[in-house]
Amino acid sequence: MGLFDKFTLCCVVIVIVSLSGMLIGYVQILHRLEDGINRDNSELLHKIGALRLGLELSSLQSESSLNNTSNGGVLLAMVIKSAKKNYALRRAIRHTWAQTDHRVVHRFELHGSNMHPPLLATVTNGTMDWLKRLQHHHRATTTNARYLLIVNETVFVNTPLLLETVERILPRQGFILCKPVKNASTQNVTCDAAQPILVSMDVVHGLTEQYVVHDGRRLYLNHRETEALVRHQMDDEGQLTYFFTASLLHFSLKIPITQKMEQLWLSLIGNYTPVEY
Ligand SMILES: *[C@@H]1O[C@H](CO)[C@@H](O)[C@H](O)[C@H]1NC(C)=O
Ligand SMILES: *[C@@H]1O[C@H](CO)[C@@H](O)[C@H](O)[C@H]1NC(C)=O
Ligand SMILES: *[C@@H]1O[C@H](CO)[C@@H](O)[C@H](O)[C@H]1NC(C)=O
Ligand SMILES: *[C@@H]1O[C@H](CO)[C@@H](O)[C@H](O)[C@H]1NC(C)=O
Ligand SMILES: *[C@@H]1O[C@H](CO)[C@@H](O)[C@H](O)[C@H]1NC(C)=O
Ligand SMILES: *[C@@H]1O[C@H](CO)[C@@H](O)[C@H](O)[C@H]1NC(C)=O
Numbered sequence: 603m604g605l606f607d608k609f610t611l612c613c614v615v616i617v618i619v620s621l622s623g624m625l626i627g628y629v630q631i632l633h634r635l636e637d638g639i640n641r642d643n644s645e646l647l648h649k650i651g652a653l654r655l656g657l658e659l660s661s662l663q664s665e666s667s668l669n670n671t672s673n674g675g676v677l678l679a680m681v682i683k684s685a686k687k688n689y690a691l692r693r694a695i696r697h698t699w700a701q702t703d704h705r706v707v708h709r710f711e712l713h714g715s716n717m718h719p720p721l722l723a724t725v726t727n728g729t730m731d732w733l734k735r736l737q738h739h740h741r742a743t744t745t746n747a748r749y750l751l752i753v754n755e756t757v758f759v760n761t762p763l764l765l766e767t768v769e770r771i772l773p774r775q776g777f778i779l780c781k782p783v784k785n786a787s788t789q790n791v792t793c794d795a796a797q798p799i800l801v802s803m804d805v806v807h808g809l810t811e812q813y814v815v816h817d818g819r820r821l822y823l824n825h826r827e828t829e830a831l832v833r834h835q836m837d838d839e840g841q842l843t844y845f846f847t848a849s850l851l852h853f854s855l856k857i858p859i860t861q862k863m864e865q866l867w868l869s870l871i872g873n874y875t876p877v878e879y
Contacts, residue, residue, distance in 0.1 A: 636836050639827060642820045643843040647771050650816060654773040677768045679747035679803075680708040684755040691755055694860035698867035699759040705769075706761065707747060736801070737808050748774060750806050753798040756849040756859065758866050764800075764845050775804040776813040779845075781822050791815075797822060798846045821845040829853060832862055839869040 680700055684692055692710055700708040736752070749768050753759060772779070779800040780793035793799055793815065800818075804810045821844055823831065828848040830836055847866075850859050 635827060635830060636838075636842060639820050639823070640841070640843050646819055646821065647767065647843075650773070651771040653777075653814065654771060657773050657776065675705075676707055676747040677705040677765055678707075678749050678751060678761075680706065680751045680753060680759075682708060682710050682753055682755050684710045684712055686712045686714060688755060690858075690860050691863075694863045695755060698863045699761045701761070703761075703765070705765055710755075733805070737806055746803070748803055750801045750803055751798060752795075752801075753846070754796070754849065756851045757798060758847040758850060758863055759798070760845055760870060762870065763843060767845075772800075773802065773814070775802050776810050777802045778805060778813060778815045779818045779821070780815065782815070782817050800845075818845065823847045825852065832866070834869075839866075840872055 682692075682695060682700065684695075696708075700706065749772070751759070751764075777800075778793070781797040782791045783794045784791055802813070805813050820827075823844045823846065825848045827844075828850070831839060831842065831844075831847065832850065832853060836842055850862050
Protein backbone atom coordinates (compact mmCIF):
# COMPACT_ATOMS: atom_id res chain seq x y z
CA MET A 603 0.00 0.00 0.00
CA GLY A 604 1.40 3.36 -0.97
CA LEU A 605 1.52 6.32 1.30
CA PHE A 606 -1.37 7.91 -0.52
CA ASP A 607 -3.59 4.81 -0.10
CA LYS A 608 -2.82 4.73 3.60
CA PHE A 609 -3.75 8.35 3.86
CA THR A 610 -7.06 7.75 2.08
CA LEU A 611 -7.84 4.77 4.28
CA CYS A 612 -7.07 6.82 7.33
CA CYS A 613 -9.41 9.57 6.15
CA VAL A 614 -12.22 7.10 5.54
CA VAL A 615 -11.80 5.63 9.01
CA ILE A 616 -11.84 9.08 10.60
CA VAL A 617 -14.98 10.04 8.73
CA ILE A 618 -16.78 6.83 9.71
CA VAL A 619 -15.81 7.19 13.36
CA SER A 620 -16.90 10.80 13.58
CA LEU A 621 -20.18 10.09 11.77
CA SER A 622 -21.10 7.32 14.19
CA GLY A 623 -20.09 9.59 17.07
CA MET A 624 -22.47 12.24 15.78
CA LEU A 625 -25.23 9.69 15.38
CA ILE A 626 -24.82 8.47 18.96
CA GLY A 627 -24.79 12.05 20.19
CA TYR A 628 -27.95 12.79 18.23
CA VAL A 629 -29.80 9.82 19.67
CA GLN A 630 -28.73 10.83 23.18
CA ILE A 631 -30.01 14.37 22.61
CA LEU A 632 -33.37 12.97 21.57
CA HIS A 633 -33.54 10.80 24.67
CA ARG A 634 -32.83 13.79 26.81
CA LEU A 635 -35.40 15.81 24.90
CA GLU A 636 -38.11 13.30 25.74
CA ASP A 637 -37.08 12.93 29.38
CA GLY A 638 -36.87 16.71 29.71
CA ILE A 639 -40.39 17.22 28.39
CA ASN A 640 -41.87 14.58 30.67
CA ARG A 641 -40.04 15.86 33.73
CA ASP A 642 -40.94 19.52 33.12
CA ASN A 643 -44.55 18.70 32.37
CA SER A 644 -45.05 16.50 35.38
CA GLU A 645 -43.63 19.32 37.54
CA LEU A 646 -45.97 21.80 35.89
CA LEU A 647 -49.01 19.56 36.30
CA HIS A 648 -48.05 18.99 39.90
CA LYS A 649 -48.06 22.74 40.51
CA ILE A 650 -51.39 23.18 38.76
CA GLY A 651 -52.83 20.27 40.73
CA ALA A 652 -51.78 21.95 43.97
CA LEU A 653 -53.58 25.06 42.77
CA ARG A 654 -56.79 23.09 42.32
CA LEU A 655 -56.52 21.59 45.78
CA GLY A 656 -55.86 25.02 47.24
CA LEU A 657 -58.88 26.50 45.51
CA GLU A 658 -61.10 23.67 46.67
CA LEU A 659 -60.01 24.05 50.24
CA SER A 660 -60.26 27.82 50.31
CA SER A 661 -63.64 28.16 48.67
CA LEU A 662 -66.85 26.34 49.41
CA GLN A 663 -67.60 25.02 46.00
CA SER A 664 -71.09 23.85 45.31
CA GLU A 665 -70.97 20.12 45.76
CA SER A 666 -73.75 19.45 43.32
CA SER A 667 -71.87 20.96 40.42
CA LEU A 668 -68.86 18.86 41.31
CA ASN A 669 -71.02 15.76 41.43
CA ASN A 670 -72.58 16.45 38.10
CA THR A 671 -69.41 16.89 36.11
CA SER A 672 -67.76 13.86 37.58
CA ASN A 673 -70.44 11.41 36.55
CA GLY A 674 -70.73 11.40 32.81
CA GLY A 675 -70.73 15.14 32.22
CA VAL A 676 -68.94 16.71 29.26
CA LEU A 677 -65.46 17.77 30.28
CA LEU A 678 -64.23 19.50 27.20
CA ALA A 679 -65.80 21.52 24.40
CA MET A 680 -63.48 22.06 21.45
CA VAL A 681 -63.76 24.89 18.97
CA ILE A 682 -61.53 24.01 16.03
CA LYS A 683 -60.61 26.82 13.68
CA SER A 684 -60.60 25.43 10.18
CA ALA A 685 -60.28 26.74 6.63
CA LYS A 686 -63.43 26.07 4.60
CA LYS A 687 -61.64 24.13 1.90
CA ASN A 688 -60.00 21.62 4.26
CA TYR A 689 -62.65 18.88 4.17
CA ALA A 690 -60.14 16.05 4.39
CA LEU A 691 -58.41 17.56 7.37
CA ARG A 692 -61.70 17.98 9.22
CA ARG A 693 -62.56 14.36 8.50
CA ALA A 694 -59.18 13.25 9.84
CA ILE A 695 -59.67 15.33 12.98
CA ARG A 696 -63.14 13.85 13.56
CA HIS A 697 -61.63 10.38 13.35
CA THR A 698 -58.66 11.11 15.55
CA TRP A 699 -58.25 13.62 18.35
CA ALA A 700 -61.78 15.05 18.27
CA GLN A 701 -63.25 11.56 18.11
CA THR A 702 -66.63 11.01 19.67
CA ASP A 703 -66.31 10.40 23.34
CA HIS A 704 -69.04 11.19 25.85
CA ARG A 705 -66.66 13.61 27.56
CA VAL A 706 -65.91 15.68 24.44
CA VAL A 707 -67.96 17.84 22.11
CA HIS A 708 -66.43 19.63 19.17
CA ARG A 709 -67.40 22.24 16.65
CA PHE A 710 -65.56 23.52 13.62
CA GLU A 711 -65.37 27.26 13.19
CA LEU A 712 -64.99 27.77 9.46
CA HIS A 713 -62.87 30.55 8.06
CA GLY A 714 -62.63 31.87 4.51
CA SER A 715 -59.41 31.89 2.57
CA ASN A 716 -58.37 35.42 3.52
CA MET A 717 -57.47 34.84 7.14
CA HIS A 718 -56.91 37.77 9.41
CA PRO A 719 -53.69 37.60 11.34
CA PRO A 720 -54.29 36.02 14.73
CA LEU A 721 -55.23 38.45 17.48
CA LEU A 722 -53.10 38.58 20.54
CA ALA A 723 -54.97 38.31 23.76
CA THR A 724 -53.98 40.68 26.53
CA VAL A 725 -54.21 39.05 29.89
CA THR A 726 -52.81 41.64 32.24
CA ASN A 727 -55.90 42.15 34.33
CA GLY A 728 -59.53 41.18 34.64
CA THR A 729 -60.68 43.28 31.76
CA MET A 730 -59.26 41.68 28.69
CA ASP A 731 -60.55 42.72 25.32
CA TRP A 732 -59.81 39.36 23.94
CA LEU A 733 -61.58 37.50 26.68
CA LYS A 734 -64.57 39.78 26.30
CA ARG A 735 -64.75 38.92 22.63
CA LEU A 736 -64.29 35.25 23.35
CA GLN A 737 -67.07 35.39 25.91
CA HIS A 738 -69.32 37.21 23.49
CA HIS A 739 -68.55 34.70 20.79
CA HIS A 740 -68.93 31.49 22.77
CA ARG A 741 -71.42 32.27 25.49
CA ALA A 742 -74.37 30.93 23.54
CA THR A 743 -72.64 28.08 21.77
CA THR A 744 -71.02 26.30 24.64
CA THR A 745 -72.47 23.40 26.56
CA ASN A 746 -72.15 22.68 30.23
CA ALA A 747 -68.66 21.35 29.60
CA ARG A 748 -66.08 22.13 32.23
CA TYR A 749 -63.49 23.53 29.81
CA LEU A 750 -63.37 25.19 26.43
CA LEU A 751 -60.46 24.59 24.07
CA ILE A 752 -59.85 26.87 21.11
CA VAL A 753 -57.43 25.32 18.67
CA ASN A 754 -56.23 25.54 15.07
CA GLU A 755 -56.89 22.55 12.81
CA THR A 756 -53.21 22.05 11.99
CA VAL A 757 -52.32 21.26 15.60
CA PHE A 758 -52.49 17.74 16.98
CA VAL A 759 -54.15 17.51 20.39
CA ASN A 760 -53.32 14.76 22.88
CA THR A 761 -56.97 14.41 23.87
CA PRO A 762 -56.62 11.41 26.23
CA LEU A 763 -54.08 13.20 28.42
CA LEU A 764 -55.94 16.49 28.20
CA LEU A 765 -59.19 14.86 29.35
CA GLU A 766 -57.52 13.06 32.19
CA THR A 767 -55.95 16.32 33.30
CA VAL A 768 -59.18 18.30 33.10
CA GLU A 769 -60.85 15.59 35.11
CA ARG A 770 -58.24 15.15 37.80
CA ILE A 771 -55.76 18.02 37.88
CA LEU A 772 -56.86 21.34 36.40
CA PRO A 773 -58.83 23.65 38.70
CA ARG A 774 -62.56 23.23 38.09
CA GLN A 775 -62.96 26.95 37.64
CA GLY A 776 -61.12 30.24 37.24
CA PHE A 777 -58.34 28.95 35.03
CA ILE A 778 -56.73 29.75 31.69
CA LEU A 779 -53.88 27.80 30.13
CA CYS A 780 -52.13 29.38 27.18
CA LYS A 781 -48.81 30.21 25.62
CA PRO A 782 -47.89 33.70 26.76
CA VAL A 783 -45.97 36.16 24.68
CA LYS A 784 -44.53 39.40 25.95
CA ASN A 785 -45.25 42.58 24.09
CA ALA A 786 -41.83 44.13 23.61
CA SER A 787 -43.07 47.72 23.67
CA THR A 788 -45.62 47.67 26.52
CA GLN A 789 -44.10 44.74 28.47
CA ASN A 790 -47.62 43.36 28.86
CA VAL A 791 -47.98 39.63 28.86
CA THR A 792 -50.52 38.30 26.42
CA CYS A 793 -51.89 34.90 25.44
CA ASP A 794 -50.77 33.93 21.98
CA ALA A 795 -54.11 33.37 20.27
CA ALA A 796 -52.43 31.52 17.41
CA GLN A 797 -51.68 28.72 19.90
CA PRO A 798 -54.29 26.55 21.61
CA ILE A 799 -56.06 28.20 24.54
CA LEU A 800 -57.78 26.27 27.30
CA VAL A 801 -60.32 28.21 29.40
CA SER A 802 -62.55 27.01 32.21
CA MET A 803 -66.19 27.53 31.36
CA ASP A 804 -67.01 29.88 34.23
CA VAL A 805 -64.45 32.31 32.79
CA VAL A 806 -65.95 31.90 29.32
CA HIS A 807 -69.39 32.60 30.71
CA GLY A 808 -68.14 35.65 32.58
CA LEU A 809 -69.18 34.17 35.92
CA THR A 810 -65.89 35.02 37.55
CA GLU A 811 -63.46 37.91 37.59
CA GLN A 812 -60.99 35.84 39.57
CA TYR A 813 -58.86 33.60 37.47
CA VAL A 814 -55.32 32.42 37.01
CA VAL A 815 -53.56 32.55 33.66
CA HIS A 816 -51.06 29.74 33.49
CA ASP A 817 -48.16 29.36 31.11
CA GLY A 818 -48.54 25.96 29.41
CA ARG A 819 -44.81 25.81 28.74
CA ARG A 820 -43.73 22.41 27.43
CA LEU A 821 -47.27 21.09 27.36
CA TYR A 822 -47.11 22.96 24.07
CA LEU A 823 -44.42 21.18 22.07
CA ASN A 824 -42.26 23.56 20.08
CA HIS A 825 -41.36 23.13 16.46
CA ARG A 826 -38.29 20.99 17.07
CA GLU A 827 -40.03 18.73 19.58
CA THR A 828 -42.99 18.31 17.26
CA GLU A 829 -40.66 17.40 14.45
CA ALA A 830 -38.96 14.73 16.56
CA LEU A 831 -42.37 13.32 17.47
CA VAL A 832 -43.66 13.35 13.92
CA ARG A 833 -40.52 11.69 12.59
CA HIS A 834 -40.76 8.93 15.21
CA GLN A 835 -37.49 9.96 16.80
CA MET A 836 -38.88 9.72 20.30
CA ASP A 837 -38.28 6.53 22.24
CA ASP A 838 -41.84 5.98 23.36
CA GLU A 839 -44.27 8.37 21.72
CA GLY A 840 -47.23 7.05 23.65
CA GLN A 841 -45.62 8.02 26.95
CA LEU A 842 -44.79 11.60 26.04
CA THR A 843 -46.72 14.05 28.24
CA TYR A 844 -47.82 16.92 26.05
CA PHE A 845 -51.14 18.58 25.26
CA PHE A 846 -50.49 20.17 21.88
CA THR A 847 -47.99 19.87 19.07
CA ALA A 848 -46.87 22.88 17.07
CA SER A 849 -48.61 23.33 13.73
CA LEU A 850 -48.00 20.26 11.59
CA LEU A 851 -48.02 22.41 8.46
CA HIS A 852 -44.45 23.52 8.64
CA PHE A 853 -42.66 20.27 7.97
CA SER A 854 -41.41 19.19 4.62
CA LEU A 855 -43.13 15.85 5.00
CA LYS A 856 -43.67 13.47 2.18
CA ILE A 857 -47.00 12.36 3.54
CA PRO A 858 -50.06 14.58 3.96
CA ILE A 859 -51.00 16.18 7.27
CA THR A 860 -54.15 14.04 7.52
CA GLN A 861 -52.04 10.90 7.51
CA LYS A 862 -49.70 12.42 10.09
CA MET A 863 -52.64 12.99 12.39
CA GLU A 864 -53.76 9.40 11.96
CA GLN A 865 -50.28 8.10 12.74
CA LEU A 866 -49.95 10.30 15.81
CA TRP A 867 -53.36 9.21 17.00
CA LEU A 868 -52.65 5.53 16.51
CA SER A 869 -49.31 5.80 18.29
CA LEU A 870 -51.14 7.52 21.13
CA ILE A 871 -53.84 4.94 21.61
CA GLY A 872 -51.22 2.28 21.53
CA ASN A 873 -51.67 -0.13 18.65
CA TYR A 874 -49.38 1.47 16.17
CA THR A 875 -45.83 0.51 15.36
CA PRO A 876 -43.96 2.99 13.24
CA VAL A 877 -43.00 1.84 9.78
CA GLU A 878 -39.31 2.02 8.98
CA TYR A 879 -38.58 4.21 6.00
C1 LIG B 1 -72.53 14.61 45.88
O1 LIG B 1 -72.06 13.28 45.96
C2 LIG B 1 -71.83 12.83 47.30
C3 LIG B 1 -71.23 11.44 47.25
O2 LIG B 1 -71.65 10.75 46.12
C4 LIG B 1 -73.19 12.84 48.06
O3 LIG B 1 -72.97 12.42 49.39
C5 LIG B 1 -73.74 14.24 48.05
O4 LIG B 1 -74.99 14.25 48.65
C6 LIG B 1 -73.87 14.75 46.63
N1 LIG B 1 -74.27 16.13 46.66
C7 LIG B 1 -75.30 16.58 45.95
C8 LIG B 1 -75.63 18.01 46.14
O5 LIG B 1 -75.91 15.87 45.18
C1 LIG C 1 -77.09 18.23 38.00
O1 LIG C 1 -77.67 17.33 37.07
C2 LIG C 1 -79.08 17.28 37.18
C3 LIG C 1 -79.59 16.20 36.24
O2 LIG C 1 -78.76 16.03 35.13
C4 LIG C 1 -79.67 18.65 36.85
O3 LIG C 1 -81.08 18.62 36.98
C5 LIG C 1 -79.10 19.66 37.81
O4 LIG C 1 -79.55 20.96 37.47
C6 LIG C 1 -77.59 19.64 37.79
N1 LIG C 1 -77.05 20.54 38.80
C7 LIG C 1 -76.10 21.41 38.56
C8 LIG C 1 -75.67 22.25 39.69
O5 LIG C 1 -75.58 21.52 37.45
C1 LIG D 1 -53.94 27.52 11.36
O1 LIG D 1 -52.54 27.66 11.51
C2 LIG D 1 -51.85 27.74 10.28
C3 LIG D 1 -50.37 27.71 10.56
O2 LIG D 1 -50.02 28.59 11.57
C4 LIG D 1 -52.29 28.98 9.53
O3 LIG D 1 -51.63 29.06 8.29
C5 LIG D 1 -53.79 28.90 9.30
O4 LIG D 1 -54.24 30.11 8.74
C6 LIG D 1 -54.55 28.67 10.60
N1 LIG D 1 -55.93 28.39 10.27
C7 LIG D 1 -56.95 28.96 10.89
C8 LIG D 1 -58.31 28.59 10.40
O5 LIG D 1 -56.79 29.74 11.81
C1 LIG E 1 -53.80 44.88 37.67
O1 LIG E 1 -54.40 44.54 38.91
C2 LIG E 1 -53.57 44.80 40.02
C3 LIG E 1 -54.30 44.34 41.27
O2 LIG E 1 -55.60 43.96 40.99
C4 LIG E 1 -53.29 46.30 40.08
O3 LIG E 1 -52.45 46.57 41.18
C5 LIG E 1 -52.60 46.73 38.80
O4 LIG E 1 -52.41 48.13 38.79
C6 LIG E 1 -53.44 46.34 37.61
N1 LIG E 1 -52.67 46.61 36.41
C7 LIG E 1 -53.21 47.21 35.35
C8 LIG E 1 -52.32 47.36 34.18
O5 LIG E 1 -54.35 47.59 35.32
C1 LIG F 1 -47.74 45.72 21.64
O1 LIG F 1 -48.72 46.60 22.15
C2 LIG F 1 -48.99 47.69 21.28
C3 LIG F 1 -49.95 48.59 22.01
O2 LIG F 1 -51.09 47.90 22.43
C4 LIG F 1 -49.57 47.16 19.98
O3 LIG F 1 -49.85 48.20 19.12
C5 LIG F 1 -48.55 46.23 19.36
O4 LIG F 1 -49.10 45.61 18.20
C6 LIG F 1 -48.16 45.13 20.33
N1 LIG F 1 -47.09 44.34 19.76
C7 LIG F 1 -47.13 43.02 19.70
C8 LIG F 1 -45.96 42.34 19.12
O5 LIG F 1 -48.09 42.40 20.13
C1 LIG G 1 -50.38 47.32 28.99
O1 LIG G 1 -50.18 47.59 30.34
C2 LIG G 1 -50.36 48.93 30.69
C3 LIG G 1 -49.99 49.10 32.14
O2 LIG G 1 -49.14 48.09 32.56
C4 LIG G 1 -51.81 49.32 30.41
O3 LIG G 1 -52.01 50.67 30.74
C5 LIG G 1 -52.13 49.11 28.95
O4 LIG G 1 -53.49 49.33 28.69
C6 LIG G 1 -51.78 47.69 28.53
N1 LIG G 1 -51.89 47.59 27.10
C7 LIG G 1 -52.68 46.72 26.51
C8 LIG G 1 -52.67 46.71 25.02
O5 LIG G 1 -53.38 45.96 27.14
